[in-house]
Amino acid sequence: MTSLFTKVSPEPTTDAGVRRITVSINGNQHTVDVEPRLLLAHLIRQGLDLTGTHTGCDTTHCGACTVLFDGTPVKSCTMFAVQAEGHEITTVEGLATASELHPIQESFKDEHGLQCGFCTPGMMLTAKALLDENPDPTEDEVRWALSGNLCRCTGYQNIVKSVLAAAARLRSQGATDEEEGETS
Amino acid sequence: MQPAKFDYYRPDTLSEAVELLTSVDGARPIAGGHSLLPAMKLRVASPAALVDLGRIPDLTGISRDGDSLMIGALATHAAVAASDLAKADCPVLADTASQIGDPQVRNRGTIGGSLAHADPAADYPTLMRAIGATIHVTGAGGSERAIPADDFFVDLFTTALEVGELVTAVEVPVMAAGQSGVYLKHRHPASSYAVVGIAAIVTVDGGSCTAAAIGVGGVTGKPERADAAEAALIGQEPSDELVATAAAAVAESLANPIGDIYASGEFRVHLASVLTKRALSEAFGAGSA
Ligand SMILES: Cc1cc2nc3c(=O)[nH]c(=O)nc-3n(C[C@H](O)[C@H](O)[C@H](O)COP(=O)(O)OP(=O)(O)OC[C@H]3O[C@@H](n4cnc5c(N)ncnc54)[C@H](O)[C@@H]3O)c2cc1C
Ligand code: FES
Ligand code: FES
Numbered sequence: 114m115t116s117l118f119t120k121v122s123p124e125p126t127t128d129a130g131v132r133r134i135t136v137s138i139n140g141n142q143h144t145v146d147v148e149p150r151l152l153l154a155h156l157i158r159q160g161l162d163l164t165g166t167h168t169g170c171d172t173t174h175c176g177a178c179t180v181l182f183d184g185t186p187v188k189s190c191t192m193f194a195v196q197a198e199g200h201e202i203t204t205v206e207g208l209a210t211a212s213e214l215h216p217i218q219e220s221f222k223d224e225h226g227l228q229c230g231f232c233t234p235g236m237m238l239t240a241k242a243l244l245d246e247n248p249d250p251t252e253d254e255v256r257w258a259l260s261g262n263l264c265r266c267t268g269y270q271n272i273v274k275s276v277l278a279a280a281a282r283l284r285s286q287g288a289t290d291e292e293e294g295e296t297s
Numbered sequence: 298m299q300p301a302k303f304d305y306y307r308p309d310t311l312s313e314a315v316e317l318l319t320s321v322d323g324a325r326p327i328a329g330g331h332s333l334l335p336a337m338k339l340r341v342a343s344p345a346a347l348v349d350l351g352r353i354p355d356l357t358g359i360s361r362d363g364d365s366l367m368i369g370a371l372a373t374h375a376a377v378a379a380s381d382l383a384k385a386d387c388p389v390l391a392d393t394a395s396q397i398g399d400p401q402v403r404n405r406g407t408i409g410g411s412l413a414h415a416d417p418a419a420d421y422p423t424l425m426r427a428i429g430a431t432i433h434v435t436g437a438g439g440s441e442r443a444i445p446a447d448d449f450f451v452d453l454f455t456t457a458l459e460v461g462e463l464v465t466a467v468e469v470p471v472m473a474a475g476q477s478g479v480y481l482k483h484r485h486p487a488s489s490y491a492v493v494g495i496a497a498i499v500t501v502d503g504g505s506c507t508a509a510a511i512g513v514g515g516v517t518g519k520p521e522r523a524d525a526a527e528a529a530l531i532g533q534e535p536s537d538e539l540v541a542t543a544a545a546a547v548a549e550s551l552a553n554p555i556g557d558i559y560a561s562g563e564f565r566v567h568l569a570s571v572l573t574k575r576a577l578s579e580a581f582g583a584g585s586a
Contacts, residue, residue, distance in 0.1 A: 132305060149305035149347070150337075171298050173335055174487065179401060185375075188401045191334050195305050196351060239400070261399030 134198040138163065139207030147194045154178045156194040157204060165205035165234045169263075176262030179235035180204050186239045186261070205234035208241070216286060217241055217279040226275030228266035235262050240276045248284055252277065300337035304346040311356070311465065312439055314348050319437045319461035321346045326463060328371060328410035331402055356409075356465060359383060364471055365431075366390070370409025370464040374398070377408060386471040389478030389496070393424045396482060398489045409464035412449065415456045415519065417555065418490035422450055423514030424480050426522060427496035430469045436462035443468070453518035453555075476500040476508070477583040479576045482515075483568050485559060491515045492560050493568040497576035499530065506530045506539075506581075511573060513547065516554045516565045525549040526573060535581035544574035 135144045136156070143161060157166045157180065169177035171190050178190040181203035189202075208215035217237050220226065227233040236259060243250060243258040250258070255276045256269075264272060306321070308314040318324050323345030327333050336342040350356070356371040359380045366387055368377060377383055377394035384391045397403055397411075397420050411421045412432060425432075425446040432444045436459055449457050458464070472478060482494035496512035509530040511523040525546040533539050547570045554562030 130302065130304075148302065150300045150302055152299075171338070173331065173402065176399075176401060182404075185404045186401050187404050191331060191405070193305075193330070193334070195307075196330070196349060258400060261401040 132195055134195055136194070136197045136200065136202060138202045139204060140201075145194075149193060149195050151194045152190055153180070153192040153194045153197050153202075154189040156197075157189060157202070160194075163204050163206050167231055167234060169231065174263065175232070176235045176239065177232055179238050179262060181238050181242055184242060184245065186242045188261075203238065203241075205237060208237060215241075216282040217244070217276070220279035220282055221272075221275040224275040224278050225271045226267065227272075232262060232264040232266075236264065236272055240279060243276070244280050244283055248280060248287070250277075250280060298338035300334070301340060301343040303337075303344055305349065306346060307349040307352055309352060309354075311353055311435060311463065314350060314353060315435060315437060315439070315461055315463060317346075317348045318463070321348075324348050326350050326413075328407040328413075329373065329405040330410075331398070331406040332410060332414040332416065350409075350463070361386060361471070362468075364473075365468045366471060368408050368467045368469060370466055371407050372409075374403035374406050374408070374411075375400070378403060387428075387469055387478070388472070389424065389428070389480055389498070390469055393420050393480040393496070396420055396480065396484075402489075408467055412467065413456060413458060413464050415450055415454050416490070417453055417518055417520075418485070418488075418492070418494075418515050420480065420482060420491055420494050420514070422446075423491070423494045423512040423520040424478075424496040425467070425469070425512075426450065426520045427498050427510040427512030428469060428478060429510065430467055432464055433466040433468060434458060434462045435465050441465075447522075450519040455519075473500065475502050477580050479580040479583070481572050481576045481579075483572060493565050493572055495569065495572040495576045497573065497580045499535075499577065499580045501535060501581065505532055505534050507532075509543075511543075511547070511576075513551060513569050513573075516551050516562070516569050518555065521550050523547045523550045523569075523573065530577075537578070540574055540577045540581065543577060544570045547573045 131146045133146050154168050157163045167177040169175035173191045179186050180189045255273050306317050325344040327347045328350050356369040358369045360367050374394045374397045430446045432449045434442050478498040480496045482491035485492050494514040498510045500508040509527040512520050514520040526543040529543040529546050548566050551566050554565050556562035
């Protein structure tokens with residue numbers, strides 16, 4: 114797989130089969146030389162060592178490879194890296210800060226939203242896109258939003274609970290932030 | 298799974314794209330890539346070059362033009378499903394889009410790609426035949442054609458598109474007074490594709506059915522119109538018996554059904570009749586309410 118990808122060299126590439134692209138991943142700009150057939154999932158995992166993005170089925174069904182593409186969930190096994198040029202990608206590594214888990218991660222932990230954890234990065238990113246757009250979803254809305262992400266372990270109940278708990282946590286955090294904003 | 302090697306082009310304009318498609322050997326357009334890329338991974342498709350339509354401006358809009366909605370070829374299924382215009386003027390269009398695949402698939406897949414791909418298990422083609430859509434295409438030298446959906450779908454994965462021709466927009470008539478439309482499918486439990494999909498568009502005026510169009514997808518190589526069932530409805534007052542009679546006539550339009558490991562041809566014809574009954578009941582219910 115590494116033959117499809119080289120970290121960028123200082124000289125402009127002369128190989129016609131290679132393209133130089135710049136992609137923003139979790140806010141960091143990465144300029145890399147890639148073969149056009151390199152999948153976005155492989156650029157992220159093998160190329161940039163961000164192995165939190167999992168590949169499960171490799172056939173666009175399981176959602177384990179889900180990343181946010183300009184804020185929207187997409188399956189990175191079904192995009193070429195070249196198509197992502199100039200776009201903003203968020204992977205699971207982009208959720209937590211150095212010292213703190215993201216509220217969605219906290220909620221998955223508290224509500225037992227994972228067992229083996231294989232589906233979890235994709236689940237959490239899909240949940241993030243939902244909650245960014247709809248901070249107070251119903252259970253049905255959560256299930257509908259997650260319908261492109263499969264889990265072989267949990268039976269989904271605790272994943273749905275985790276997302277609803279994360280929604281509540283984010284709303285109360287938002288309310289506190291606002292209050293603090295008003296008093297300061 | 299890794300696709301075979303290909304050259305990659307990303308034109309900024311429609312005319313550049315058409316030029317590349319006609320001049321580069323073995324070049325194929327890629328839109329959302331949600332049919333083409335999986336086929337390339339399986340090496341069912343190994344195009345020598347891909348022309349990425351993703352950066353061509355002005356092909357994503359959804360607008361009202363007279364009695365039609367114009368849907369840009371690059372409008373994603375998610376955009377159509379969420380479109381206020383579509384929901385207001387042609388609810389069955391938005392509803393069909395919302396039934397495609399799953400959220401991630403809808404975020405990438407496009408209406409132009411779906412129609413050009415002409416998968417017999419796809420949802421849009423069935424609706425487009427029933428609703429009387431027109432597919433707008435641009436080819437070599439900027440030549441434009443407007444192809445009625447009836448002529449666009451030729452066979453399994455085969456359309457009337459010539460080499461180098463691109464779908465630019467899909468013109469979908471808005472629902473008129475007294476008209477209502479329903480799209481229903483038996484969803485494949487793993488892929489979400491339609492095992493069978495039915496689009497029913499009916500008009501009720503003065504208590505009787507004055508127009509009816511029934512599209513059937515997933516049974517034959519291309520979406521068919523169930524003309525015998527349509528004829529049974531015209532001039533009649535909607536009732537449960539009428540719906541049952543029409544649904545029973547659907548099989549007449551479905552010669553040589555295709556079967557696979559999931560559903561035999563015979564079962565698909567049966568499903569078509571059952572789903573037609575449900576779709577018509579719902580459409581008449583909505584129309585008379
Ligand atoms: C897991 C999964 C589930 C799915 N479920 C469903 C479902 O339930 N129902 C359904 O209908 N579909 C389903 N699909 C297919 C999906 O809707 C595709 O997005 C769609 O069929 C193709 O659109 P695209 O933009 O991805 O096209 P692409 O894959 O980019 O292209 C498809 C074909 O069309 C050509 N093409 C693309 N754009 C144009 C254009 N503007 N002009 C001319 N030719 C063009 C390409 O060269 C290619 O041959 C599913 C796909 C996946 C992966
Ligand atoms: S690995 Fe991409 S959807 Fe399963
Ligand atoms: S936790 Fe194991 S697949 Fe979901």
